[in-house]
Amino acid sequence: MPEKKNEITERKKEFRTTVDGMVVNRVYTPADLEECKQEGISVPGEYPYTRHIMPTGYRSKLWTMRQYAGFATVEETNKRYKYLYEQGQTGFSVAFHLPAQEGYDSDHPLSAGEVGKCGVAIDSLQDMERLWDGIPLAEVSTSMTINSTAPILLALYIAAAEKQGTSADKLRGTVQNDILKEYIARNTYIFGPTPSMRLVTDICSYCAQYMPLWNSISISGYHMREAGATAAQEAGFTLANGIAYVQAMIDRGMDVDSFAPRFSFFFAAYTNLLEEAAKFRALRRMWAKIMKERFGAKNPRSMMLRYHVQTDGFTLTEQQPLNNIVRVTLQALAAVLGSCQSLHTNSFDEALALPSEEAVQVALRTQQIIAYESGVTDTVDPLGGSYYIECLTNQIEDKAMRYINEIDKMGGALKAIEKGYIQREIATSAYNYQRAVDSGEQVVVGVNKFTVKEEQAPKVLEIGEEVEKRQTERLKRLKQERDNQKVSEVLDRVRNVAKSDENVMPALIEAVKAYATVGEISSALRDVFGEYREPNIF
Amino acid sequence: MQNRKIRVLIAKPGLDGHDRGIKAVTRGLRDAGMEVIYLGLRLTPEQIAEAAIQEDVDVVGLSCLSGAHLSLFPKTVSLVREKGGRDILFIGGGIIPKKDIPKLREAGIAQIFDPGTPLEEIVKFIKANLPEGVIDKED
Incomplete structure (x- = not known):
């Protein structure tokens, strides 16, 4: 009879990288x-x-240290950007508030409670200009987390840069x-x-x-x-x-x-x-x-x-x-x-x-x-x-x-x-x-193992209700002061271009320059494209 | 006296799209034998209240990770109450700062479940706090 090996027991039957992840062997050779x-x-x-x-990896160039940031109105976010820049950040990354991400202005009923929360409130070119106040867009690289309204926000960035005297071909960043x-x-x-x-x-x-x-x-x-x-x-x-x-x-x-x-x-x-x-x-x-x-x-x-x-x-x-x-x-x-x-x-x-x-x-x-x-x-x-x-x-x-x-x-x-x-x-x-x-099969330290009675919560950043008020008032003023005849013309043009095969970007740049808002332009596009509803996967 | 499965409406008010947690909760409650209606996301408090009444639910679960909970949760509760859903049990979850919890309780959210809450805890809470007259039918 072969001698029974003195098998060392392992802590688990099977080791995986994560739940549903890769099976990990005891040793690789x-x-x-x-x-x-x-x-x-x-x-x-x-x-x-x-x-x-x-070929040189990080020996020639380190990665870009790019912290995703944006909250409240453009003034607060501009201050945070300058802070991050002073602290050695090497690129910017804009978090837009949800209304801009989903094509609503700050004064839309669906925006209630969301203004300036998940990101910075941007309704118009006026906001985009102020966001970059004192930050030369010719010299920095900017990443913008924006998707369904990406063409509009990119148009805003291009227009804001132009106001600073920087043409689109010089801009570095990501949408x-x-x-x-x-x-x-x-x-x-x-x-x-x-x-x-x-x-x-x-x-x-x-x-x-x-x-x-x-x-x-x-x-x-x-x-x-x-x-x-x-x-x-x-x-x-x-x-x-x-x-x-x-x-x-x-x-x-x-x-x-x-x-x-x-x-x-x-x-x-x-x-x-x-x-x-x-x-x-x-x-x-x-x-x-x-x-x-x-x-x-x-x-x-x-x-x-x-x-x-x-x-x-x-x-x-x-x-x-x-x-x-x-x-x-x-x-x-x-x-x-x-x-x-x-x-x-x-x-x-x-x-x-x-x-x-x-x-x-x-x-x-x-x-x-x-x-x-x-x-x-x-x-x-x-x-x-x-x-x-x-x-x-x-x-x-x-x-x-x-x-x-x-x-x-x-x-x-x-x-x-x-x-x-x-x-x-x-x-x-x-x-x-x-x-x-x-x-308990997946250990999360402090959650299902090694727990303690939680002490006082740390100090956190809060966005007060005054942010929404300030932003909606600003928007109201803008809508009074701009040339509304011109706005309605550029929005008509957006609708027409959306219906055609033409690239929408030039019409959008024209629209944002006339201070048409993110919500207005999105509405014009909704008129042509309609809206999506999520299928139920349950 | 009702003798049926516990009916739960799950929804996300506002513009927040983070739905990992709420989908896991939906599945967890269903696996625990409840009848769960997943209404989805990007809903107004009015739409949620309407559905809660129409679907005759016992429980409404709300989720918000965008920070809009203080304006959206209380509004949803009061609309449901106005429309006659007097006894409906409200629970919530998301990224909710601790200091907001008393305000939400006062507004009628019976419990806020923090990130990291085991699904079992939510099931137990619902069963222990069902509106009067609702009997959990085990099957």
Whole structure:
């Protein structure tokens, strides 16, 4: 009889990166690399860019430290921007309040209670001009999280820059302009998929022609992840959406290399450090292959996945909020080890309210400590070659590709969304996660383990009712003072252009310059395009 | 005396699109045997109140993560009360600062569930605080 091995028991039957995530082996060896092919360990800066899009990585240029911010009226937000800039932030990222994101003015009944809450209140060019007061748009790069109303807000930014004497071709930044994930997760859609895709491609074409330094879209996995997607789902669903946008541009008759270099991406970073780092490596390789093999791109820049990362808001706990600083640090480190181009670190108090100035400073300092003290930026892709990392990179690629193939079979991302497939997959992952937390199988420190009696809540930022009052009064004054005959003319023109095949951007720029408001222009577009209602996935 | 499943209306008033939590709650309550109507998002308090009365629900669950809860939750409660839904139990969730909770209670929201609340706790709360006359039919 063979001698019974003295087996050491492990803490769990099975180890996974997250609930529904990847199965993790006890140990990885050279045999695992054999098994999952060697192609991952390529040279940084060379196709398929698994390790970094640049051969020099962060040795030549650090990522852009870009904190998403916006609250109350433009005056408060302008002050916060200047503060962040003084603290060493290297790019701006605008959070617009929900009314602007969903095409309503601050005085609309649906805006009641929402003005200046989730972002800065912007109704007109007057607001946009004041938002950038004292900040030269020729010298900064700005990211704008805006989707269904992206053409209007981009028009406002262009017009505000022009007032500062800066033409559109000099502007650097990004407009999110990713409507597909709005139907899946983020929910700030207005119009149905067909007119929305037309607006997305209008922006991309306009930027390709007139704004060579501007990222015309930021294809986002972040919100799907926040809604519950696993790392592999985030990767697969985001790239499936990316494929849909590239195809839509090609269908408009555009050459792939004329617009793809300005396509950018946006992902989440969770706390599982190594899975997240591997995810970014897998994503870079997948996009390069998709662009080269599927779309026949020739320009290497079309194949390079450039992306912004935000640490994951969902993982922040209301309980023992200071613990969030540690979570954000791990997540930010994952983003950097994954070779991101731009990063936002969340503030530790965001499960409680909008971030306070103190919390924002700690968040920015976290990036700066990683950049200047940790040493991880000294060599390119320091994790490359690790048996586990390379294996995990391949596994995530395989799993994400299976999702893309599934979506292809349904006829593409738009069809998969219409069927509710992506939404259901994500909702199931989210539910399984919640169940695992409730049962204690998934430990969340301070929530279902190592809990304490909570002390007094930390000081949080509040937006008072006077903000809404101030903003609506400002809007009322604007509507009295502007040339309303002109406004009605430009709005008619917006309607006519929307009905035609013409690119909407020039008409929108003209409209915002006449001080037509976000709500008025959105209404004009609603007249033509109608409104979308979410299908019930239950 | 009613002898039926507990009927719950779940909705998001205002413009907030964060629906991960509310969807998990919808599923959790359904798995606990309740009849749950998920009304969706971007709704006015009027639309929610209308649906609560028409659907004859015992419980209304509201979610808001955008910070508009202080104006939207109380308004929804008072509209439901006006329309005759005197006994309906209101619960809420989202990013709600602790100091707002007393105000919401006073306005008629029986309980606010913070992020991280186990689904089971919500189920228990509903069963323990059902409007008078509603009997939880176990099946």
